[in-house]
Amino acid sequence: MSLHIDAETALDHAPAGHKDDLRLWLRMLSCARLIEAEIRRRLRTNFDTTLPRFDFLAQLERAEDGLTPGEISRRMMVTGGNVTGLAARLEEEGLIERRVVEQDRRAVTLRLTPQGRREFARQTEAHEDWVAELLGGLSATDRAALLRLLDRTRRGVRAAISEAGA
Amino acid sequence: MSLHIDAETALDHAPAGHKDDLRLWLRMLSCARLIEAEIRRRLRTNFDTTLPRFDFLAQLERAEDGLTPGEISRRMMVTGGNVTGLAARLEEEGLIERRVVEQDRRAVTLRLTPQGRREFARQTEAHEDWVAELLGGLSATDRAALLRLLDRTRRGVRAAISEAGA
DNA sequence: GGAAAACATTTTAGGCTTCAAGCATCATGG
DNA sequence: CCATGATGCTTGAAGCCTAAAATGTTTTCC
Known part of the structure; x- marks a missing residue:
């Protein structure tokens, strides 16, 4: 002020x-x-590995039939160019594979390789344990309250943003 | 799991x-x-401008006599190499100035220029308004509860981290 | 059918970030 | 004194990220 x-x-x-x-x-x-x-x-x-790579694999894990870069870009809330680079490195490492879409040759689908699926399983299990370890100090009551407050906050922020954009 | x-x-x-x-x-x-x-x-x-630059200026604003890169590095919790790059760009833009420390010629102090001080004042005023706008949807009760829960969370996480490191 | 618009992705340029290595300076102990 | 190690900073390589321009493909609409 x-x-x-x-x-x-x-x-x-x-x-x-x-x-x-x-x-x-x-x-x-x-x-x-x-x-x-x-x-x-x-x-x-x-x-x-890195958090972006981990998040990237997590998106693919949830989508049985693979995803296009555009779809990943929207879900991860990052730009398309970013996805290109991450995908290149993950493909390089053999964790994902690219396949040109028959019906639309502009698009490609990215999907986990078997190796990628195995590797991600290891990572996500550890990741979940880590988070539980870090947040373990909170009581069940606090956790529930925090979850609710954060949800309320997020809704409020979203509303403020869309209002500002309008 | x-x-x-x-x-x-x-x-x-x-x-x-x-x-x-x-x-x-x-x-x-x-x-x-x-x-x-x-x-x-x-x-x-x-x-x-960017958030790192803004944070950087905020650190200098609070320190009347300027800060060394090392001190900024600790306060912003980023690496030294990072500070070097940010400082170079901010100096380039005329917002900060470097001065070699007489007593210790390895060190430099960084401080805001008058222009930097003016610019930061404009930015921080807007920044504060934005945050209030974005979080404005929360009731005073929710704000207080969230603040308390986040503090508790942070303490718990810190404890878990230092325990893991021990 | 074909031009124009829309779309999916990649490329490019630039900034942020880390880690590791390097350089300069200072402080200590022989 | 001066070698050794510690300290303060910078540099370099690599990855993450964005915005904007470029490329290739499909759709639309006359």
Whole structure:
């Protein structure tokens, strides 16, 4: 909030919670980053892989018939160019395979190889254990409350974003 | 959790909350990423800058006498090489300046230029408004509860990490 | 049928990030 | 004094990420 506007205007723009929101956001960010950094570290040291690669494989695991880069791009919420690079490296490593779509030769489908499926199974099992380990300190009550609050938050944020875009 | 182990073994490895923890983590991650992506987008379109640059300036703003790259590296929790690159670009843009430390010629101090200070003031004001806008949907009660739960979570995660490292 | 628009993907340029190696400077102990 | 090791920073290689331009393919619509 600017220091140059008068108190009345400041009140209009800074209702109770203006500063609190910032604190809340910074805390959520630091919490998420703490967990994420630890998971990245473990993926690297245990499986010599990265979070984006892991997420990529997870998308393919859930889709029995493979996915197109465009579909993966939407699900991972990253750009198409990003998918191209990740797919190239994963194919290089033999974890996924590409197949041109017969009906639409612009498109390709990406799917897990048997090796990719085995490798991902190992990774996801460990990943799940890690998360449980990191969040294990929370009581069942806290977990439930946090889940609900985060859901509410996410809905609110989505609403704010779409409103801003409108 | 692997699909190939029997139910009993699965129970050993999956006490109540094992799956719930994963869901909780994924929800926190998606929530944080949603907000972060929107803030990055706005920093880009409104100020033609990035979140790391903004964070960097924020560190310098708080430190009256400037900071060394090493200190910034610790505070931002990123590697030293990262700081070097960011500092180079910010200096290029005239927002910060470098000064070799007299007493220790290995070290440099980085500080905001007057222009950098002005620019950051504009950015941080907008940033605060954005966060308030995005989180505005939450009630005061929810905000307080979320803040408390996130703090508890962070402490638990820190404990789990340091335990794992020990 | 064929031009134009829409679509799926890749490429390119640039920024962020890490790790590891390298360089310069300082501090210590013989 | 000066060799050795510690410290502060930078560089280089590799991966992740985006936005924008380029390529090839399909669809639309006259």
